[in-house]
Amino acid sequence: MQFADRLQNVETSAIRELFKLLGTPGIVSFAGGFPDSAMFDVDGIREASQRALDEAGALQYGATEGYEPLRSELSAFMKGKGVDVAPQGLIVTTGSQQALDLIGKTLIGPGDKVIVEGPTFLATIQCFRLYGAQLISAPIDGEGVKTDELEKLIEEHRPKFVYLIPTFGNPSGALLNLERRKKVLEMAVKHNTVIVEDDPYGDLYFTETPPPPxxxxxxxxxxxxxxxxxxxxxxxxxxxPGLRVGWMIAPPALLANAVMCKQFSDAHTSTFAQATAAQYLKSGRMPATLARVRQVYAGRCDAMADALKADLGDAVTFTKPQGGLFFWARLTGANGGPTDASAFAKKAIEQLVAFVPGAPFFAEKPDVATLRLSFATADVARIKDGIARLAKAL
Incomplete structure (x- = not known):
């Protein structure tokens, strides 16, 4: 069987391969990038799904652009976050992952240059490479992408677009500060460069005040x-995540082409899932749900930071995240400790604890000493236990 040449540009996710090892009884996993199922508002979703069944057309085929009541609710949801967008100014996607795929389909041609953060979301690297992109990494620090370096790369490479996760990035956990955010927009105009903002974590902040807009x-x-x-x-x-509801806001010409491509792939995102999400947003339960999730995740984040300092000491360095789901750490090699996160991961598995080595998150020039730890799905006691096991693997 002869497969498409584009498949030569991608490989199986290192994270998905790691998950095969996680069925071992008693293992503490910091590897997953998903939220804690215990945080789902099951009662609220159940009520929303029941109301969705009463909606005309909720079980029928729907518009590719999205279920109109959900588009209206998402418009109001975004307005609450300072974004003025009409329902017709966004489309509903099957998770934000499909939005990234549609961007790849509509914007990337073989050999086109795309700038991403180093590190960045692994699925984005795979998706953009599938469409033939040449990926260029822009360096980051604890406050997100280094805008001076980013501008130099834009000037040198003239990319098709720049992809960023400005708020609590995956895997970095970094939060792009307000000054850099404005610089990103200014350089977009200056160099006529499209910026793609991926924002799945922006509502998961742990501070009293929200992050920058x-x-x-x-x-x-x-x-x-x-x-x-x-x-x-x-x-x-x-x-x-099981609802698979995401959305994309973009200039009209891009939205039109994205809708055309979405017609070819899935016709539309599940109408019932969209109707359920619309009813949930309409119910007014989201603020209380977010408040609870933020409180729980903040406590777990604190516990992981304290445990890393106490048990691993100077064997790792990290910047404590202000939100999101992830710690991004780097092995220092202090006192003869490890410097290769992949080798360290294998020793950690022997101690029944798992994390994700950081190298796969780099589109180029991988830093093999880095690693990603998620605190989302383990309670405080398991976090302390898991980090203690990591210390034994040093």
Whole structure:
């Protein structure tokens, strides 16, 4: 059987391969990138799904652009976050992952250059490479992408677009500060470069005040930037990933082409899932759900930070995240300790604890000393136990 040449550009996810090892009884996993099922508002979702069944057309084929009541609710949801978008200014996607795939289909041709953060979301690397992109990594620090370095790369490579996760990035956990956000928009206008903002974690902040406004919200302050910005949102981390409800806000021409491509792939996102999400948003339960999720995850984040400092000491360095689901750490090799996260991961599995080595998250020049730890699905006691096991693997 002869497969498409494009498959030569991608390989099986290292994370998915790691999951095959996680069925071992008693293992503590910091490897997953998903939310805790215990955080799902099951009662609220059940009530929303029951009301959805009373909606005309909820079990029928629907519009590719999305179920109109959900588009209206998402418009209001985004307005609450400072983004003025009409229901017709967004489309509903099957998770934000489909939005990224549609961006790849509509914008990337073989050999096109795309700038991503180093590190960035692994599925994005795989998706964009599948469409033939040449990926270029922009360096980051604890406050997100280094905008001075990013601008140099834009000037040198003239990319088709730049892909960023500005708020609590996966895997970095980094939060792009307000000054850099504005610089990103200014350089987009200056260099006529499209910016793709992926924002699945923006509502998962642990501070009393929200993080800086999204790039999409800030476009109102930078004339000309709205026409160059694509925003991808998701209900997966705040409501339920099983619903597979995401959305994309983009200039009209891109939305039109994305809708055309979506018609070819799935016709439309599940109408019943969309109707359920619409009813949930309409119910007004989301603020209380978010408050609970933030409180629980904040406590787990604190527990992991304290345990890493106490048990691993100077064997790792990290910046404590202010939100999201992840710690991004780096092995230092102090006192003869490990410097290769992949080798360290194998020793950790022997101690019945798992994490994800960081190298696969780099599109180029991987840092083999890095690793990603998720605190989302383990309670405080298991976090302490798991980090103690990591210390034994040093």
């Amino acid at each position: 999204s790039l999409m919200a800030l476009t109102a302050q930078v004339p000309g930037s709205r026409e160059l910005l694509v925003h991808c949102g998701s209900m997966s981390k705040v409501l339920s």
